[in-house]
Amino acid sequence: MGSRSSHAARIPDVDSLRQETGFSQASLRRLYDRFNALDRTGKGYLSRMDLQQIGALAVNPLGDRIIDSFFPDGSLRLDFPGFVRVLAHFRPVDEEDDGNRDPKEPEPLNSRMNKLRFAFQLYDLDRDGKISRHEMLQALRLMVGVQVTEEQLESIADRTVQEADEDGDGAVSFLEFAKSLEKMNIEQKMSIRILK
Amino acid sequence: MLRAALPLLGLPLAGAGATEEPTQEPGSPGEPPPGLALFRWQWHEVEAPYLVALWILVASLAKIVFHLSRKVTSLVPESCLLILLGLALGGIVLAVAKKAEYQLEPGTFFLFLLPPIVLDSGYFMPSRLFFDNLGAILTYAVVGTLWNAFTTGAALWGLQQAGLVAPRVQAGLLDFLLFGSLISAVDPVAVLAVFEEVHVNETLFIIVFGESLLNDAVTVVLYKVCNSFVEMGSANVRATDYLKGVASLFVVSLGGAAVGLVFAFLLALTTRFTKRVRIIEPLLVFLLAYAAYLTAEMASLSAILAVTMCGLGCKKYVEANISHKSRTAVKYTMKTLASCAETVIFMLLGISAVDSSKWAWDSGLVLGTLFFILFFRALGVVLQTWVLNQFRLVPLDKIDQVVMSYGGLRGAVAFALVILLDRTKVPAKDYFVATTIVVVFFTVIVQGLTIKPLVKWLKVKRSEHHKPTLNQELHEHTFDHILAAVEDVVGHHGYHYWRDRWEQFDKKYLSQLLMRRSAYRIRDQIWDVYYRLNIRDAISFVDQGGHVLSSTGLTLPSMPSRNSVAETSVTNLLRESGSGACLDLQVIDTVRSGRDREDAVMHHLLCGGLYKPRRRYKASCSRHFISEDAQERQDKEVFQQNMKRRLESFKSTKHNICFTKSKPRPRKASRKKKDGVANTEATNGKPPRDLGFHDTAAVILTVESEEEEDSDSSETEKEDDEGIIFVARATSEVLQEGKVSVGCSNKNPDKDPHMKFGGEP
Numbered sequence: 001m002g003s004r005s006s007h008a009a010r011i012p013d014v015d016s017l018r019q020e021t022g023f024s025q026a027s028l029r030r031l032y033d034r035f036n037a038l039d040r041t042g043k044g045y046l047s048r049m050d051l052q053q054i055g056a057l058a059v060n061p062l063g064d065r066i067i068d069s070f071f072p073d074g075s076l077r078l079d080f081p082g083f084v085r086v087l088a089h090f091r092p093v094d095e096e097d098d099g100n101r102d103p104k105e106p107e108p109l110n111s112r113m114n115k116l117r118f119a120f121q122l123y124d125l126d127r128d129g130k131i132s133r134h135e136m137l138q139a140l141r142l143m144v145g146v147q148v149t150e151e152q153l154e155s156i157a158d159r160t161v162q163e164a165d166e167d168g169d170g171a172v173s174f175l176e177f178a179k180s181l182e183k184m185n186i187e188q189k190m191s192i193r194i195l196k
Numbered sequence: 197m198l199r200a201a202l203p204l205l206g207l208p209l210a211g212a213g214a215t216e217e218p219t220q221e222p223g224s225p226g227e228p229p230p231g232l233a234l235f236r237w238q239w240h241e242v243e244a245p246y247l248v249a250l251w252i253l254v255a256s257l258a259k260i261v262f263h264l265s266r267k268v269t270s271l272v273p274e275s276c277l278l279i280l281l282g283l284a285l286g287g288i289v290l291a292v293a294k295k296a297e298y299q300l301e302p303g304t305f306f307l308f309l310l311p312p313i314v315l316d317s318g319y320f321m322p323s324r325l326f327f328d329n330l331g332a333i334l335t336y337a338v339v340g341t342l343w344n345a346f347t348t349g350a351a352l353w354g355l356q357q358a359g360l361v362a363p364r365v366q367a368g369l370l371d372f373l374l375f376g377s378l379i380s381a382v383d384p385v386a387v388l389a390v391f392e393e394v395h396v397n398e399t400l401f402i403i404v405f406g407e408s409l410l411n412d413a414v415t416v417v418l419y420k421v422c423n424s425f426v427e428m429g430s431a432n433v434r435a436t437d438y439l440k441g442v443a444s445l446f447v448v449s450l451g452g453a454a455v456g457l458v459f460a461f462l463l464a465l466t467t468r469f470t471k472r473v474r475i476i477e478p479l480l481v482f483l484l485a486y487a488a489y490l491t492a493e494m495a496s497l498s499a500i501l502a503v504t505m506c507g508l509g510c511k512k513y514v515e516a517n518i519s520h521k522s523r524t525a526v527k528y529t530m531k532t533l534a535s536c537a538e539t540v541i542f543m544l545l546g547i548s549a550v551d552s553s554k555w556a557w558d559s560g561l562v563l564g565t566l567f568f569i570l571f572f573r574a575l576g577v578v579l580q581t582w583v584l585n586q587f588r589l590v591p592l593d594k595i596d597q598v599v600m601s602y603g604g605l606r607g608a609v610a611f612a613l614v615i616l617l618d619r620t621k622v623p624a625k626d627y628f629v630a631t632t633i634v635v636v637f638f639t640v641i642v643q644g645l646t647i648k649p650l651v652k653w654l655k656v657k658r659s660e661h662h663k664p665t666l667n668q669e670l671h672e673h674t675f676d677h678i679l680a681a682v683e684d685v686v687g688h689h690g691y692h693y694w695r696d697r698w699e700q701f702d703k704k705y706l707s708q709l710l711m712r713r714s715a716y717r718i719r720d721q722i723w724d725v726y727y728r729l730n731i732r733d734a735i736s737f738v739d740q741g742g743h744v745l746s747s748t749g750l751t752l753p754s755m756p757s758r759n760s761v762a763e764t765s766v767t768n769l770l771r772e773s774g775s776g777a778c779l780d781l782q783v784i785d786t787v788r789s790g791r792d793r794e795d796a797v798m799h800h801l802l803c804g805g806l807y808k809p810r811r812r813y814k815a816s817c818s819r820h821f822i823s824e825d826a827q828e829r830q831d832k833e834v835f836q837q838n839m840k841r842r843l844e845s846f847k848s849t850k851h852n853i854c855f856t857k858s859k860p861r862p863r864k865a866s867r868k869k870k871d872g873v874a875n876t877e878a879t880n881g882k883p884p885r886d887l888g889f890h891d892t893a894a895v896i897l898t899v900e901s902e903e904e905e906d907s908d909s910s911e912t913e914k915e916d917d918e919g920i921i922f923v924a925r926a927t928s929e930v931l932q933e934g935k936v937s938v939g940c941s942n943k944n945p946d947k948d949p950h951m952k953f954g955g956e957p
């Protein structure tokens with residue numbers, strides 16, 4: 001990495017990106033190099049196929065959903081700012097940030113709530129703001145091995161939704177989702193250390 | 197004791213004996229010759245090999261007996277049981293024969309018992325993990341061992357000065373340093389034996405294990421240097437000798453590694469040409485690796501490093517070149533040999549301890565050594581980890597440090613080295629021997645026994661106190677998967693610049709030289725499986741018009757499907773089309789009573805069923821089990837499901853977009869190594885990059901000719917004349933274990949946006 005001499009100036013809109021995402025210069029540099037590496041044909045943007053060619057994602061149960069989360073609203077292209085915006089969710093939470101954050105400013109992308117939102121939208125495929133029982137079942141199907149039968153999966157899905165559902169509408173809203181995970185150390189679980 | 201068993205086998209011996217020349221006939225002329233002997237006792241001719249075979253047999257029988265009791269083996273690691281067995285056997289031999297036979301001879305140990313174990317470790321070492329953590333491994337191996345050696349030696353000397361060690365132990369500072377150097381090395385045999393039972397995460401395992409392998413160079417150098425200093429006498433040591441000592445560290449380690457790599461190269465090269473003589477392939481592997489060991493041993497270089505490097509270096513090419521059966525043969529034989537050697541080592545350790553003529557007891561020395569090795573190891577680990585965490589991407593946390601310091605076991609290598617000491621030069625040898633025996637026993641038995649409960653206790657302590665709800669279970673796994681996926685997207689693993697460079701070099705020169713031509717193409721059987729998987733799936737899917745048809749349900753041919761007792765078409769509809777519509781299924785009414793039991797059942801189901809995210813895999817270096825482990829099975833399942841889904845979405849999108857008819861260029865295997873889809877389109881100036889960070893070789897094959905044959909039946913295939921390019925990546929593990937990442941990609945990805953968005957540079 002060090003022997004690559006490239007200027008930060010080559011990253012488009014680097015300052016606004018830094019502002020928006022909170023990444024350091026070095027991290028943005030690293031991500032930019034990675035973006036270019038993934039973009040094998042030098043198109044300047046990434047398509048789904050580029051991400052699909054990451055071999056390790058093919059053996060990850062949620063691999064395809066994660067790829068989809070990089071392409072919001074059904075777009076087919078992923079440019080660098082979009083790439084960075086999604087990854088900003090995984091920046092480790094700075095301790096100092098919370099204290100003197102201006103409450104009027106929008107929440108930083110890597111806040112706990114935003115991390116949870118990222119996970120939520122992986123479940124909530126139809127973007128209606130709720131995880132229905134059906135969506136839960138689909139997610140379970142992805143994540144559970146084939147030795148668990150369909151009935152068992154359905155009952156697990158039922159129970160899972162029931163546990164989290166407080167207002168009895170048969171679906172898990174974002175707030176209910178966040179509440180069910182209040183004891184989990186999201187900040188640590190959804191952070192990649194190198195993305196400082 | 198042994199003779200008692202022999203009459204049972206007297207018959208074969210008699211057969212052998214009767215054909216011998218009657219050499220033992222008493223030749224005195226006065227007596228009449230006794231006549232043709234029907235039965236003769238030829239013990240001496242067969243003694244040596246017979247004893248060897250018998251010991252190995254006893255060890256194996258002991259293993260069988262141990263494993264009869266599940267409970268015992270879950271509590272006590274095998275190495276402990278073997279040592280205790282050795283003690284018992286040694287006691288018996290001592291009582292019967294009144295003298296101790298069957299020691300652990302250093303010669304036998306270094307030449308015959310140690311190489312199989314090291315070869316097995318080196319060959320099956322996960323190379324990517326190893327090189328990712330190489331910095332940490334080297335630090336612990338070199339700096340850690342040096343630290344341990346010097347501090348232990350100095351502390352013991354201090355102990356002696358303070359009078360806690362009896363004066364009959366005549367040892368000066370150099371002697372203590374020598375002792376420190378041989379007692380401080382973490383032993384690969386012991387570490388492997390114990391860590392197999394304790395399931396730690398793979399990073400930790402590779403660090404401890406790598407350290408135990410790489411510190412051999414340091415130990416060898418320190419031992420030799422201190423030995424020579426002791427022989428020269430401390431007064432004669434000059435400054436240049438110290439410098440030479442430091443230089444020899446580099447010579448020994450780098451030289452050993454170089455020897456290993458040379459032999460790896462030779463091995464890879466020879467296996468390239470063994471196509472007609474498949475039967476000798478396993479033999480070649482073993483012979484050349486053993487030759488590497490012996491050559492390094494001969495040149496006084498680090499033999500363990502040589503074998504490790506040989507195994508690491510040759511694996512990728514050898515696996516690609518040799519036949520499937522040979523691969524299995526190599527794997528199995530290596531494991532068998534290593535397991536057998538390990539068993540014999542531990543048993544002999546136990547036996548050797550019994551011979552009290554070889555050792556002399558001094559409490560101060562023994563207790564002091566025990567305390568110091570534990571203390572200084574812990575201290576060293578903490579300090580080094582603190583430094584390393586500044587540089588590492590994934591820090592090593594407290595549990596890891598505890599396991600690392602506690603898991604620094606000493607074993608047979610220390611014992612063999614101490615036996616090698618020259619008593620005339622080192623008068624305190626007997627005391628050292630006793631201390632080494634106690635240390636080895638203590639670490640293997642006590643630490644081996646307690647490390648598992650310790651880890652469990654620590655982990656349980658760290659986790660939440662209340663029982664996690666189903667939600668938390670599920671979501672925790674989700675988060676882990678997400679994190680693993682994003683890490684892969686980001687290219688989380690460090691050093692990838694150098695890895696890329698290495699892989700380019702490898703692709704261009706090495707692989708062409710060392711790998712068989714046909715290995716470039718994806719192995720036929722693997723290719724066939726996945727080809728058939730995708731095309732068959734595609735055909736079936738499309739045949740059914742992309743909808744779910746019959747009530748018998750759609751099951752794609754090779755897909756592992758959930759067995760459902762009442763398989764309704766509604767279920768299938770959901771499964772296959774994955775529609776976003778929220779269908780109100782008839783909830784299968786589970787009995788609501790006994791909620792807690794239900795809870796427990798569900799938890800159990802969920803926990804057992806959830807796919808494990810990457811971090812939780814245990815290391816797959818197991819001496820005792822070769823079965824396809826859960827990770828592979830899981831990967832296969834997930835992979836198949838993912839590919840199926842991608843294929844489906846690919847099919848569904850293609851109906852929306854109309855492609856230009858472009859003749860895909862036939863590109864089968866005439867090109868050797870190409871990367872990615874890039875080469876089918878406009879050339880890119882960028883160096884080809886490997887994203888999977890495995891040792892990969894990317895091959896493009898266009899399947900259009902076969903595909904057109906098969907797709908004659910389905911119309912939708914024909915109308916869009918596109919070639920499905922399977923970009924197949926073969927990793928070294930992949931070829932070995934038969935999984936391939938196959939990505940279906942559209943041939944002309946640029947053209948879609950051009951079609952849709954009206955052109956764009």
